[in-house]
Amino acid sequence: MSDKTPIISIRNVTKRFKGAPSAAVDDVSLDIMPGEFFVLLGPSGCGKTTLLRMIAGFEIPTSGQILIDGQDMAEVPPNKRPVNMVFQSYAVFPHMTVAQNVGYGLKIAGVSADEIRSRVAEALELVKLDGLDARMPDQLSGGQRQRVALARSLVMRPKVLLLDEPLSALDAKLRAQMQFELADLQDKVGITFITVTHDQDEALSMAGRIAVMNKGDVAQLAAPADLYEYPANRFVADFVGSVNIFEGKLTLDEPDKAAVDCPGLGKVWLNHGVTGAHGSNVWVALRPEKIYLHVPGEGKAVRAAAEDAPEGHNFARGQIKGMSYLGDITLYEIQLDCGAMIRVSRPNLSRHDQEDFTWDDRVSMHWRADSPVVLLS
């Protein structure tokens, strides 16, 4: 990918709104490659939508530069940019039929009526709305309206398609279906997609690369699996997925092993090195699904942990304080003997588990030496 030139190049872009105490987007630089499915992920107010709107031309950067296909967009108004946007509210024109909506941009561009007809038909087929061309928007469901908005943008054959929270207004079932369809569609048309979302599941399932944003800044830029397994900091670890975070001191740091002493959890052993100063404060992140539960008393947890870590590391004991059955998994809230709480999830592999844990049960836990992630910030 590095040999290609980026389709969108964001260089040191800052956006400061009048009267706002801090910048909405703060010195962000990003390169987005042609054909990529790129996701801007973050909580509301992190600047992701502002960044998207600056690419579309609806907001002007306070400083910095945005290049689309190598061209500086500073002086280019929204209607002259080679990008199209799917709005969060879909913004389907309520006084036009589906076909008129989809053909609007082509008509503005002065395309002949015949070509409009065939391209509109093609676009509607692409989003599986064929046969609905004569409908008015208020006769469509939310999902259908979104497909109209999608077709209306795709028919323009933009270099980049911008999607602002495209799935947020759909119900859960439809959302899951559309996630696949969007990824599929992107594959088919080969257009670069940039999607803004606050939903981490949505981001993980669709994206090729994700930029996690926090307070106007890019907190981490990575592929979905890397983002989940190797978060760069506490914000990303906490925002993407569910996580237990414990503060501790680095007591050992060598290229192939490291140890952290966490007062809230115990001694944590890692089978890889981290780059931190000896004795410095660090945080250990441990995902709930990476912790094994055991019935206490038989030393099973200790023995299991000892397989890939020195004795006395990577295990803990506690009492179940809460549990929620989610169908595919069960989530346990466990109070460790030192007082801290930890979350552990466990797949429900069979209908009746022999080691069925319940409230107030004493349990032991262990985790493998490659499971914890050490975070320096």
Next chain:
Amino acid sequence: MEDWKRSRALFAAVATAPLTWLTLFFIVPMGVIWLYSFGTNAGLTEIEISGTLANYKKALEPLYLGIFAKSLVVAGITTAICLVVGFPVALAIVFASDKWKPWLLLGIMLPFWTNLLIRTYALMAVLRTEGYANQTIGWLHDRFGSLLTLVGLPAPGAYEPLHLLYNNFAVVLGLVYVHLPFMVLPLYAALDRLDRSLIEASLDLGAGHLRTLLLIVAPLAAPGIISGIIITFVPALGAYLTPDLLGGTDSQMIANVIERQFKRANNWPFGAALSFLLMYATFIAIAIQALKAKQAEKRG
């Protein structure tokens, strides 16, 4: 709240006063005038309700129909100018910053706080032969003249004041001045409700601002445009004071004729017939509009 209709006593208590007021001071007088329109003058102050249609027949004579037609044209021109001037104003207020918006709206409504008569006299002061408008144009004319002499060109003759008052121009100008807020406010209400992302979507799809205005904003603001047209056109059609004070001998509108029947001519039955003819026309116009709106709703 839902069962307020069921507590009849409360409903009666609340509704009696306004209903009485409406009946006594609106419906009864209207009914009386309506009956007069079918009557004849029996004496200086007496009117005999004879059921005659002679008043309506007289009202439909070419002389009066001509004045009706003229009133329609003047009100139509007024409404058109109000729409052309008011639309950008309403649009500007919608897109003004939140800090400015209330002040701009206040500016639109401020004239309502001043008496119509005073506003009309103020307009007369501006438009008179020696008024502010002529003074300003005359001053510019003189400066331009001295500029020409300065560069050695022959100076134009002395300034001839424009006749801005007591003609149809003054009437239309005055009517626009008075009725502009009636146009701006419903337009503002309609435009303010418009989803901004629709405008952005149109820009995003390649349309410029003008085409977005024509293809997206105007059609979606149509209900506001239509109500603006109606509430501007109807009072402009029945305008009395403005043509009376600003108009010349040839710019009287139907309301001036009606007034003359009730006062100088002392022909109340004929005045009543003219009044009701105006009202029928207005009602028919509104009814047609309502019918069309209903049809459009069915189609949509």
